[in-house]
Amino acid sequence: MDTILTQIQNTSAVEWLGTATGLIGVYLSIKEKALAWLFFILCYVLYVYLSFTASLFAAMVLNAIFIPISAWGWLQWGRSSKNSDKPEVRISKTNPTQCLWLGCIAILGTAGLGLFLQNFTEGALPFLDAFATVVSLIAQWMLGRKLLENWLAWIVADSCFIILWGWQGYWVALLMFLVFTFMATTGYLSWRKEISEIEK
Template structure:
């Protein structure tokens, strides 16, 4: 292919990416990145921004027929309210935050069991009763995100490892649906989640030193 044609195709693809993406999706990307970055920095204001982000993505996922992800946003909405409340509570004295914790073997078993159960049940419902795209894959990602959000709200440091795993899958899923800015956002989520895990692990170890 002639270099001029290649350059033209690249230019058209860039214009479609930049101008073909709705303002609603750009708003979702911005608030989504901001809330995850704040959570990784252990800053409580991630929760109200996350509430705005999930409301935006309810509409985005409805339009793209990712119904499991759309339903997940309603769950995220409730968990964000709970997380905001839980992080706001003080332990012992007025200045003591809820501590960062480490997941137990029983909690990991809960993650595995809940993921298998919700993937099968939700995937089957979507496959049989809707025109959902990728019903079982979408449901698997939804189930993993379900448990990850629980442990983010409960301040377990391994929540970030679960997010890294599912975000890598989401990148491919959103590319297949043409949600390129959202796919880029999830690629950035992987980096932020990795940094978040290291930051939370550092705080967790400092907490243990103070106890000992």
């Protein structure tokens, strides 16, 4: 316990800032605020650095890819029927065809990336790192499209990241992903309630 407390006390400013921007981003996304994406971009920039120092190379690439995806999400959520010819993005459910495609991407992506990490890097827990990375990419795309089940995908990915960051001794990051898991659960329940009210 003393070791964990000491490590928390020695946590870098980068890790604290990455944690804070990530939490704010998730909170704002639950509330459907486009500003969430700015905080996500800041968080991902910081976690590119942290992932590199933790030898979580798939997570590093993931966070780098998330930067332009977040810019895309910001544009998607910033749409308004008053100032755009395109319809505003609204919360919806993932259809069966999307589920099938996303499931195939998750399986093939994890296998391919996991083999690459295992054979060409010294990364920690390569297949778990790969799975968390691929599911996170899927979840981020789903969030940009405001698909309800994005929160379920985040719960799965965040649970994997809890293991990955804990394995490397990044306790603040681990705590952040614990909070992310709770917030993703809250987001799912909140969005499901909103869909239920729309469907009445």
